[in-house]
Amino acid sequence: ISAKPMKQTEGIAIVSDIMAVNVVTINKDASVYDAAKIIQDTSFNHLPVLNDDRTLAGIITAWDIAKAVSLNKFDLVEDIMTRKVITANVDEQVAVVARRLDLNEVSAMPVINKDGHVIGMITSDDISKLYARRS
Amino acid sequence: ISAKPMKQTEGIAIVSDIMAVNVVTINKDASVYDAAKIIQDTSFNHLPVLNDDRTLAGIITAWDIAKAVSLNKFDLVEDIMTRKVITANVDEQVAVVARRLDLNEVSAMPVINKDGHVIGMITSDDISKLYARRS
Numbered sequence: 001i002s003a004k005p006m007k008q009t010e011g012i013a014i015v016s017d018i019m020a021v022n023v024v025t026i027n028k029d030a031s032v033y034d035a036a037k038i039i040q041d042t043s044f045n046h047l048p049v050l051n052d053d054r055t056l057a058g059i060i061t062a063w064d065i066a067k068a069v070s071l072n073k074f075d076l077v078e079d080i081m082t083r084k085v086i087t088a089n090v091d092e093q094v095a096v097v098a099r100r101l102d103l104n105e106v107s108a109m110p111v112i113n114k115d116g117h118v119i120g121m122i123t124s125d126d127i128s129k130l131y132a133r134r135s
Numbered sequence: 136i137s138a139k140p141m142k143q144t145e146g147i148a149i150v151s152d153i154m155a156v157n158v159v160t161i162n163k164d165a166s167v168y169d170a171a172k173i174i175q176d177t178s179f180n181h182l183p184v185l186n187d188d189r190t191l192a193g194i195i196t197a198w199d200i201a202k203a204v205s206l207n208k209f210d211l212v213e214d215i216m217t218r219k220v221i222t223a224n225v226d227e228q229v230a231v232v233a234r235r236l237d238l239n240e241v242s243a244m245p246v247i248n249k250d251g252h253v254i255g256m257i258t259s260d261d262i263s264k265l266y267a268r269r270s
């Protein structure tokens with residue numbers, strides 16, 4: 001057993017090792033157009049949607065915006081977001097989170113603390129990057 | 136050295152072990168609306184765009200559709216697709232492909248054969264799934 005601190009290239013990786021901490025979010029009352037603009041400005045595909053008290057209300061993705069286009073239905077973020085959000089905790093193992101992404105057929109999850117606030121984002125891109133470093 | 140055939144859970148994984156072979160593509164003359172509809176119907180985020188001779192012309196993603204929304208510019212697929220496509224070969228190591236995804240900040244690549252035809256698709260979701268199985 002090694003006593004040195006865990007690095008991202010060895011040991012068991014946990015969510016906090018690879019999650020993004022600069023999370024761009026959007027309010028549930030924003031328009032689909034606003035969401036499209038933020039996604040385009042940031043190159044993120046997934047935006048956590050927040051209630052006014054900044055707790056998690058849902059998630060909206062570029063895919064949802066494509067859906068709005070295909071239905072020609074441009075309402076508020078609240079109307080098209082996914083409400084049942086699959087989330088991760090900061091101290092979970094990346095492998096566990098990777099299995100949860102797969103099971104739920106999603107590519108990203110907000111990382112939330114015990115107050116229900118978003119403190120990070122973990123994506124299959126991050127996990128793919130970890131795979132690249134470890135292979 | 137083991138003589139048994141490589142399985143996805145051991146050895147060096149290559150692209151053909153994990154790529155999707157049922158690839159949904161779109162013609163360059165289709166509309167952005169058509170692309171949005173296909174993305175919504177299939178739950179794929181990335182569509183290879185084909186020329187009339189079925190060689191690769193570009194790639195269009197849900198992210199590009201969000202961009203079309205934010206610019207309020209709904210032209211043909213050809214007008215908004217990315218022309219310089221980052222691709223993979225079927226016999227490359229997954230780790231090499233994972234690094235290429237990271238370097239180019241994309242989440243998926245068409246897998247092409249030597250005639251320039253698309254024979255598969257590999258995504259960071261696929262690589263994350265592989266990570267889950269191997270950890």
Ligand SMILES: C[S@@+](CC[C@H](N)C(=O)[O-])C[C@H]1O[C@@H](n2cnc3c(N)ncnc32)[C@H](O)[C@@H]1O
Nearest residue numbers: 043194196198217219220221240241242243244
């Ligand atoms: C910078 S990425 C950011 C979003 C996300 N990571 C993704 O790949 O969809 C978005 C842009 O990358 C382009 N793109 C996605 N996959 C590509 C690939 N394999 N080769 C070239 N461009 C690609 C899309 O057309 C889009 O304009």
